[in-house]
Amino acid sequence: MKLRSTLAVSAMALGLAGAASAQQTLIYCSEGSPEGFDPALYTAGTTFDASSHTIYNQLAEFETGTTNVVPGLAESWDVSEDGTQYTFNLRSGVQFHSNDQFTPSREFNADDVIHTFERQNGEGSWEYFNAMSMPDLIESIEKVDDMTVRFNLTRPESAFIANMAMDFASIVSAEYAAAMEEAGTPEMVNQQPIGTGPFTFVDYQTDAVIRYAANENYWQADLPKVDNLIFAITPDASVRLQRLQAGECHVMPYPNPADLEAIRSDDSLKMENQEGLNVGYLAYNTMEAPFDQPEVRKALNMAIDKQAIIDVIFQGEATAAKNPIPPTMWSYNESIEDDAYDPEAAQQMLADAGVEDLSMKIWAMPVQRPYNPNARRMAELIQEDFSEIGVDVEIVSYEWGEYLERSKAEDRDGAVLLGWTGDNGDPDNFLAVLLGCDAVGGSNRAQWCNEEFDALVQEAKTLPSQEERTPLYEEAQQIFKDQAPWATIAHSQVFMPLRSEVEGYVVHPLGGHLFDTVLLSE
The missing domain is CATH 3.40.190.10 (Periplasmic binding protein-like II)
Structure with a gap:
C-alpha cells in the first residue's frame, strides 16, 4: 500500500x-x-528529465546512481566476435501507454525498436544521432523475429551498448507514430508522448x-x-x-551556491551531492573571423580569470577545467598544462595576430545548469576580463529552447556559454559529440572540425579496451588544448536539496x- x-x-x-x-x-x-x-x-x-527519464525506456539502461549498464527493454544481448553485430533479445509483456487519441493494439516488439532508430536516419533534426556518427555506423537493423532485433554495424563500436542506454535511444511506439501520421497530426508524438x-x-x-x-x-x-x-x-x-x-x-535541482549553508542548517531539508561528470565552457565560433585563428582563441583564454569565476559563481564548489572531459573520467590527460591567466601576454598575442578593437558577443544561458549556476554573472566577469585587454563584449541571451537552437548556427556571432554532463560515462560522449566533425551545426557549438582530432576520436571508438583507447583520447585532448576551440571553465559539484x-x-x-x-x- x-x-x-x-x-x-x-x-x-x-x-x-x-x-x-x-x-x-x-x-x-x-x-x-x-x-x-x-x-x-x-x-x-x-x-x-521531462521525457526519457519519466515516460520512456531504452533497450539497455544505466543502473540508477552508477554508469553500469543493465538490461532494459532488452532482457539480454549478444555481440559477434568481430564486434559488428549486436543481437537484442526483447522483453515480453511490455505495454505502451495510451491516451485520449490512441490505445495500442499490441505489446512492445521489434517493430518499435526498428522504427525508433530508422526514423532518425532520415530527414529532420536528429542532433544526437548525427553527432554520434550513427548514420555511418548502423548499416542495417534486422527483425529476426517479433522479440529479437539485430543491429549490423559498419565497424566495431566499443560503447555501443552504453549508447543504447542513452536518451536519444528511448523507444517510441511505431503504431502510435503511424496512427498520428494517418490522422495528419504527426507532431502529437512530441506533444502527447507515449512510452513504456x-x-x-x-x-x-x-x-x-x-x-x-x-x-x-x-x-x-x-x-x-x-x-x-x-x-x-x-x-x-x-x-x-x-x-x-x-x-x-x-525536490529541487541546482541551488544557488550562496544558499548551500542555509540548506544544510535547515532541519526540514537534507542535501545529496557528488562530484559532477561535467564541464562548463565558452565555445568560440571557429568558422568566423577572427575566432578562426587559434592564436586569438588562446589569447582570449589567457585573459579569463577562472579562479575568480570559481570563487564568485560557484562559491568555491568547483575545480578549474583544463580539458574537455572531467578529471573523474578515464583517459583524462593529467599532463596537459592549462593556459596561464596572463592579461598582458593575452593582449600582446592579439596584437601579434593583427587583431585590434575587437568587439564580440558572449551568449549567456537563461537557466541554471549543474556546470553553470549563473551564466549571466559569469558572462559579466568574462566581459570585465576581456575589457582589460581591449576587447568589447556585448552579452546576449534568449529563452532556453531558442538559445539552444540559435547557438547551433554555423554563422553564429560570438562565443556561447554552455556545458555538458556525460550521458554514458564514455569519453566519446564528450569528445565526439561536442567536438567531432559530424556534430558541426549541432552539438559542436564551436563549429570546429579538426581532421587530426576527429581521426583519433573515430579510431578510438573502434578499439575494444580502455587501455587501447586511452592514448588516442589523450592525444586528442592535447590537440584540443593547442587549438583552443573552447575556453574550458569549470567542473562542478552537483547538489540536490530534498525535503526530509x-x-x-x-x-x-x-x-x-x-x-x-x-x-x-x-
Missing part, C-alpha cells in the same frame, strides 16, 4: 489543481521548460506545470513508488528554494533526475 504525502498537498499552493490528496504526489521544482517530449530531437537535460516508462504523460501547461501519473502496467515490479509526479517549472533558484522550504515541492521526508532519491552521475524509486515517508 502506498504512503500518503505528509504535505498538505502543496500542489494547491502552486495552483496545481487536480492533485489528489488521497494519493501520494511527488512535486519536483524543475529549473526550466522542456523543448518537447520526444528525446531523440533534443540534447538538453531539462528535456530528458514508469510514468504516463497527463498534460503540460507551457512553462508552468507538467503532470504525470504512475504507469499501473509498468513492467518493473513495485515501481514507481508514488501515484502522481508533478514538475513545477521554476527557473529562479531562490524561488525554488522558497518553495522547497514552504513544502510546496519535495523524501526517500529513495539517488543523485545520478549522468545528470538525470529519476523519480521511479522515490517515495514520501509519513
